[in-house]
Amino acid sequence: MHSPPPVPRRYAPADGRLRLLIVSASMGAGHDTVAGELARRARAQGHDAQTVDLLRLLPHGLGSGLRLFYQSSVRHFPRVYAGLYRALLRPGPRHRPSGLPLARLAGRRLTGLAERTGADVVVPVFHLAAQLTGHLRDRGLLRSPSAVFMTDFAVHRQWLHSGNDLYLCLTDDAARDVRRSIPVPVESTGPVVAPAFFAPADGAARWRRRFEEHAPGRPPVVLSAGAWGAASELDGTAALLVDGGFLPVVLCGRNDRLRARLAGLPGAFVPGWVTDMPGLLRAARVLVDNAAGQTAVQALACGTPVVGYRPLPGHGAEGVRRMAALGLSETAGDSAALLRALRRLSADGVHRERRIACGRELFHGDALALVTALAGTRLA
DSSP, X not given: OOOOOOOOGGGOOGGGOOEEEEEEOOSSSHHHHHHHHHHHHHHHTTOEEEEEEHHHHSSTTHXXXXXXXXXXXXXXXXXXXXXXIXXXXXXXXXXXXXXXXXXXXXXXXXXXXXXHHTOSEXXXXXXXXXXXXXXXXXXXXXXXXXXXXXXXXXXXGGGOOTTSSEEEESSHHHHHHHHHHSSSOEEEOOOOOOGGGTSOOXXXXXXXXXXXXXXXXXXXXXXXXXXXXXXXXHHHHHHHHHHTTOEEEEEOTTOHHHHHHHHTSTTOBOOSSOSOHHHHHHHOSEEEESSOSHHHHHHHHHTOOEEXXXXXXXXXXXXXXXXXXXXXXXXXXXXXXXXXXXHHHHSSSXXXXXXXXHHHTTOOOOHHHHHHHHHHHTTO
C-alpha cells in the first residue's frame, strides 16, 4: 500500500468543516445525479463540496469527443459498444488495454484543482476518474485521499486501481468482486439517492390523475430510455404494453426525435423531460429498465418494482443481470415473459410486496460518513 505524502497545515479545516472534490462525468445523467446528491448531503452537514466533470478536464475537446462517441455508439451502434466493452471493460484474466493513458491527460488539471480547493478527499464517481485518482495517489502526485463511489452493480475492470484509498459499492456482491481484484479497503453502502425518493411524493397524485385521464383503468408502466433516450425497439415495447392492457409511460430523455416518433403511438403517454421523478415513479406500478442505472435505484427507493428488458449492451446488460441475480428485480427474455412479469408485479399481493421489500433493503449504509471519515484521516 502507498503512504500518503505529508499534508501542509494550511489545509486543516476550521470547526470540523471538510472540503470534498467530487469527480463526475457528463455521460448521461446518472453520474452527475450521484455527484450532486453527495455534494448536497455534504453541504447539509456543514462541509464544502465541489463537483467537477472529468470530461471538461481533458484537453483539446477530447471529453466532448468521448461523450459523443459513447452516445452515438449506445444509441445507433450497440454492437460496436458491446465489442468495446468486451475489449476494454469486461473482467477476466486476459490482458486488456487500460483507460489510464486517456485519463492521465486530465491529471495536471485535477491535481491543480485539488490543491486550489484544499480538498481533504477526492471522490470519483466515474470509472476513468477512479483510474486517474488511483494513478495519481500511487505516484504521490495527489495529496488528498481518494474514495471511489462505484455507481454500477456489475464491477468492470476500468473502475479498479489499487492506488485509491477506499471503494464504496452498491452491494455486498460488488464489494466482494472488488476485494478479489485489488488490495484496497472496500465497503458496501447501497446507492446514493435523494431523500425525496423515500418520502411520500406530493406529485404522485397529480401523475395518477394524468394517467387516469389518458387511459382509464390501465396500470401505468414506465419505460425508461435514460437521459440520452437510448433504447432498443422502444416503440415496439410500448405497443406491446398497450396491447397487453397497460399504459406505457415512455421517458425519452433528451432525445427529441425519439419523443416525436413515440408521441403518435396510440395508447402511449409520452411526457417531455420529467423534473418530478419521485412523483412519477410512485404513481407508476412498474419500471421497465434497460441499464440498471440511477432510474432503477430511484424506483427501488420509491417502492416501484423493476423489470429488466432489452438491456443496453456492455455494462448495462451486466448490471441488469446482476440486479436480477440478487433478487432486486426481474428480467424478461421476450415479450411474453415481459407481460407475465408486469401482470405479477403490477397487481397488489405477496409477489409485489416481496420485490418492494427486497429493493428497499439495498439502502443500508451511509457513503458520505465513510468519505468524511477518510477525509479526517488526512488531518491526523
